[in-house]
Amino acid sequence: MFLTCRLIVVLLGSVSAALIATADEGRAVEYIEFSYDFHSECVTRNGKMVLVRNTHPARAIKLYLYRFFADKRQPGRAVHTLTPNGKAIAVGCTVVHGLAQKWQVAKAVFLP
DSSP states (O other), X not given: OHHHHHHHHHHHHHHHHHHHHHHHHHHHGGGEEEEXXXXXXXXXXXXXXXXXXXXXXXXXXXXXXXXXXXTEEOSSOEEEEEOTTOOOEEEEESEETTEEEEEEEEEEEXXX
8 A cells, every 4th residue: 555655656746747847848938039140151142040049037948949941851950058148049041052941949948
């Protein structure tokens, strides 16, 4: 009986920790901001530089991005650590070899 009760408590603790992590992850994405810049490397290709930054005032975020080139998702994910209220990081040009390129958030989590 004692072992069964203990197992249930451990399982419930794991479930609540997973729910908290998921909720925390959902909030982290709210602080991700994309913008564009007329960087010379991209303008010569008729595109713009895509920038990403963390707008949270106190917490760093680990960001995972999917990249799409010519409307096809590319293998792997780009991973960036974004500092609180940090400077925007360049992720790439919107046009490469005359074809469109874009990024989509795969996952964003607050760092401890």
